[in-house]
């Protein structure tokens with residue numbers, strides 16, 4: 001049975017506990033304002049309008065996912081938030097100050113493993129502390145060790161990246177990003193290259209870390225389950241140009257746990273995401289038939 005065939009409550013229906021959580025979030029200060037953001041690239045075939053009039057606000061310690069079809073401008077948006085790309089129009093305000101370039105107030109974790117392969121786990125995490133935060137080596141080491149412990153890799157401080165699994169590398173990348181005490185952690189498909197089991201573990205680790213650290217998270221994913229499981233709110237973009245279709249308040253209660261994947265609220269939210277991202281078109285999953293087996297030799 002698919003989620004389309006189950007009678008589900010509206011994804012807008014919230015339990016008292018969820019309503020109360022959103023009321024508390026609304027009372028927190030705004031950390032990030034994305035104001036009428038637009039981005040046009042000059043391509044070989046002319047200008048490509050990638051983002052158009054994108055506006056939203058993020059409050060302190062919110063977990064926001066950005067989701068949308070391939071090419072809708074998710075990575076462009078996160079690169080603008082990181083200060084790696086300039087918007088064509090509009091502005092980003094972090095703590096009410098305009099973002100004009102990269103800064104230590106924004107940490108980044110990408111899908112590709114971005115650790116320095118020639119440095120140990122400890123030295124990777126110490127790097128930013130020493131180079132951009134001005135820590136002396138002793139205090140950088142102390143600080144780095146506490147972040148490595150936070151991601152559960154204290155046994156691996158002297159290991160090199162090639163000695164770690166993909167999930168462990170991403171945990172080091174998270175520790176390294178958080179060690180600089182960013183206001184916002186920007187994560188672009190951080191678990192996209194991991195197998196399903198490791199990915200599920202990483203989602204659980206990330207929720208545990210987020211609970212213990214004063215950080216706001218912006219998380220890009222293609223995975224609907226991942227977006228619903230992790231987020232307070234989900235910003236759904238559409239493509240050509242990338243515009244906001246809807247911002248969904250996830251009605252699933254906290255603390256989150258994998259059993260909730262089958263709850264009615266979870267499925268109702270996922271169904272809404274499916275409607276927005278993969279609107280069903282009659283026959284769009286059918287291939288032109290080229291028959292290479294004799295008639296009568298059918299598998300179904």
Ligand SMILES: Nc1ncnc2c1ncn2[C@@H]1O[C@H](COP(=O)(O)OP(=O)(O)OP(=O)(O)O)[C@@H](O)[C@H]1O
Pocket residue numbers: 041042043048050068069070071072073074075076077
């Ligand atoms: N530097 C660039 N120059 C020209 N066009 C670009 C550039 N960067 C992105 N684009 C275009 O902007 C659009 C959005 O790209 P972007 O990578 O932000 O989308 P996305 O939603 O992250 O895609 P995906 O989900 O496939 O990773 C695409 O059409 C892409 O070709």
